[in-house]
Amino acid sequence: MSAGDKRKRFLAAWNVFRKQDHLITPRTVELFLIIAEHNGIKTSSLGELFPFxxxxxxxxxxxxxxxxxxKGNxxxxxxxxxMTIGDIDDYRSRRAFLTPKGTEVYSQFQQALDGGFTDV
Incomplete structure (x- = not known):
């Protein structure tokens, strides 16, 4: 794959998130991707993967x-x-899951990275 193709795929993938919020930050996208890759993860465990x-x-x-x-006032x-839902096994914990909208955004992101979504 050429450098130009990689750049187009990256921009198409980034634009999937920019369509949701044109001011979205890389850290927000990173957290979303962590949750998408570990759907149902305890929010307390996210701190190990998202060290902020x-x-x-x-x-x-x-x-x-x-x-x-x-934001401000x-x-x-x-x-x-x-969405975050209380853990049925531990009432003090919450688990993070993709919503149907989140699942669709993640699917579009994956398509863009694979080269099947070229809306740049």
Whole structure:
């Protein structure tokens, strides 16, 4: 694969997320991809794979869920790509799952990386 093809695939994959939020950050995408690859992961375990402070983690998680996050004095709507659900085995824990919308975004991302989605 040529460097130009790699660049086009990367941009197509990045644009899958930019269509959701044109200001999305690489860290938010990274957290989404970790959850997509470990669907059902305990949110407490995400800290090992996403080594940022609790406040950074919470902000990115809030952006990916439907609950949103606080930016300055206002609340910003979340993307509803993931949902967190209480763990039935441990009431203190929560697990992160892709929503149907998140599953579709992840599928489009994979297609773009594979070269089958060229909307750049």
């Amino acid at each position: 402070s609790q406040s950074v983690f919470s902000r990115h998680l809030g952006k990916l869920t439907g609950r949103g996050y606080k 206002r609340m910003v709507a979340g993307l509803s790509l993931i």
